[in-house]
Amino acid sequence: MNSRSHQIVAVIGAGPAGLMAAEQIANAGYQVHVYDAMPSAGRKFLLAGKSGMNLTHAEEFEKFIRRYRERSQDLQDYLQRFDAEEIRSWAKKLGIETFIGSSGRIFPVDMKAAPLLRAWLHHLREQGVQFHMRHKWIAYEKSTLIFTTPDGAINIQPDAVVFAMGGASWKRLGSDGMWAAILEQNGIAISPFQASNCGFMREWSAHFSERFAGTPLTNVLATVKSLTGGNLSRQGQFVITERGVEGSLIYALSAELRNQIRANTYAELVLDLLPGKSNARVLDELDSPRGSRSLSSHLRSKLGLHPVHCALLYELLTEAELKDNAVLAAKIKALPIRLDKTCPIDEAISSAGGVDFSELDKDLMLKAHPGWFCAGEMLDWEAPTGGYLLSACFATGAAAGRGVSEWLASH
Ligand SMILES: Cc1cc2nc3c(=O)[nH]c(=O)nc-3n(C[C@H](O)[C@H](O)[C@H](O)COP(=O)(O)OP(=O)(O)OC[C@H]3O[C@@H](n4cnc5c(N)ncnc54)[C@H](O)[C@@H]3O)c2cc1C
Structure with missing residues (x-):
């Protein structure tokens, strides 16, 4: 057993950003535990697949990156390292072929999310990732994270953490945005949530x-x-x-x-x-x-x-x-x-607002909490539909995962 396999990483949120972080960290040889408040993983990801799972977009990078508006610069490095080609080859490794539609949008050939999610979860379990569903993160004290579970509250003290708890729309799928108050009470700047891609x-x-x-x-x-x-x-x-x-x-x-x-x-x-x-x-x-x-x-x-x-x-x-x-x-x-x-934010496809980029270093680690990283829609960016949302979730998840591995290796 190498020394890495003794170090435990908690990923909170089993959406696309959290799962991508988990995959990177498990690849690097660390023990990964994924916690999620819902009974099963990737519920919003599955919903996204109902109307045709649009994974990313094939347009040239200069145009692609402008879709992230004021956050283009903040996201550029992550999206360049995990670009549309990378997303396609990642899906292919999971056995999911993709195609470029006439609008440049990239979809799995069957347009569905469920086969991709199934293959992904299977791959993660084979890598040794452990899932703890119905575990809702509700607070922390110093380096101890506190969860409510069906069997009562539990405390954990992982060596590193990735927060990937999503934005603030479609609460019933898990992303209720309640994490924002927990971080805010502890002095982390959070931009207010606003409806994005909404009526x-x-x-x-x-x-x-x-x-x-x-x-x-x-x-x-x-x-x-x-x-x-x-x-x-x-x-x-x-x-x-x-x-x-x-x-x-x-x-x-x-x-x-x-x-x-x-x-x-x-x-x-x-x-x-x-x-x-x-x-x-x-x-x-x-x-x-x-x-x-x-x-x-x-x-x-x-x-x-x-x-x-x-x-x-x-x-x-x-x-x-x-x-x-x-x-x-x-x-x-x-x-x-x-x-x-x-229209109400809960009905929006996505939300703007979230953890302010000024709180994060280049590896998406919270400056106030070394060893704690953030990824996905919980960061303060927004983008139109067209695959840009998932692209940034995958890319920031991968970046946070790499960040965790590098941080653990150097500590
Ligand atoms: C109808 C619809 C269609 C969409 N279609 C597309 C599309 O085709 N292409 C595209 O690019 N994007 C699409 N999106 C957007 C995309 O699904 C989201 O941007 C993406 O799922 C966000 O990923 P995430 O991992 O950051 O968060 P989420 O997918 O929201 O996952 C967050 C996870 O964190 C968990 N969680 C939250 N709080 C806690 C807590 N306190 N403790 C423990 N767990 C917690 C939640 O249960 C959830 O599982 C669509 C969205 C909707 C609503």
């Missing part, structure tokens, strides 16, 4: 909401003003909901929309309903004779607008604006929608 709320008229909730608006161009100057535009689709809007296009703009709401109490999303047609062309079509047809059927037959587009114009414009072709054409090309709030 937004506005009050629709009862008529519009009853008729169109659940209806997608396809192929629209949405623009938001960024607080740091300039506009951010994305083309795609989103869904009208009973209480507002959500879907991939909205998620892609969610950080800007949320920041606008924080600064101005509301956000303005500007929609181009016909991105393929110029303003002049739209006006031309509107000006063509419509005979006895209603405005809606004119908009549908001349401009190809869908009933939901037309209803949105009726919902948001005044009668005078609808009657003035020049104004109507301009609004079809730039229709402002006021959004009042983010």
Whole structure:
């Protein structure tokens, strides 16, 4: 038995970040114990697989890293060391082939999370990693970690720790964000959690909401003003909901929309309903004779607008604006929608906020607690959907795992 196998590392959180850290540390020859509050591992990871498990993205690194916004620099080294190619070859070693979709997103060939998670857990157990489920970390005193378990409270004193307890959305899958108060009480700076990749709320008229909730608006161009100057535009689709809007296009703009709401109490999303047609062309079509047809059927037959587009114009414009072709054409090309709030954080795909990077060294070790590392969504970064979330969880998990091994080797 080598001296390493006597040293015990606790990984708290059996999501993708914690499991990746566990894998690195077990590879280096240390004893790894993974603790998780839930009855089974990787519950959010499994949910992510329900709508097509998007592991990472194939775009060139310069573009890829910009998706992490203000944290691009903080995350760059970790993501470079565990990039999309590395993620693909890691999955392949677990027997999971991947492919690059037409959008550049990378998926397992069966699009599912369960076979990958199963293979991963099997591999970890073979490496000797031990799992302790239904163990919730609730406090610490000096170097002793305290957990509640079905058999009462237990204390452990590992040689090193990786915290990977996730963000603050989808509490029922385990990531309840309660760890933040424990660290904060002990003087660690935590940026407040905020919803990210989330829907937004506005009050629709009862008529519009009853008729169109659940209806997608396809192929629209949405623009938001960024607080740091300039506009951010994305083309795609989103869904009208009973209480507002959500879907991939909205998620892609969610950080800007949320920041606008924080600064101005509301956000303005500007929609181009016909991105393929110029303003002049739209006006031309509107000006063509419509005979006895209603405005809606004119908009549908001349401009190809869908009933939901037309209803949105009726919902948001005044009668005078609808009657003035020049104004109507301009609004079809730039229709402002006021959004009042983010949807509740618990429903968001991910959360912004978490452990401040100023608290961590380059190996993701807490400066205030040598030997204790952090990884995954519990760190203060955010990114859009498209595989960027899991990429950063894998990459920071791997970095924390390497950090633990190096730290133990030198102590
Ligand atoms: C619907 C949905 C779809 C998604 N789809 C994708 C996708 O396709 N691609 C992508 O890149 N990302 C996707 N994501 C995001 C991705 O799943 C998360 O970013 C990722 O799971 C975060 O990993 P993590 O390991 O940091 O935390 P988590 O996966 O949240 O794991 C944290 C673990 O810590 C445990 N824990 C928390 N507190 C304690 C405690 N006090 N004591 C003990 N254990 C604790 C939890 O039980 C949990 O198991 C999706 C998310 C959702 C909700």
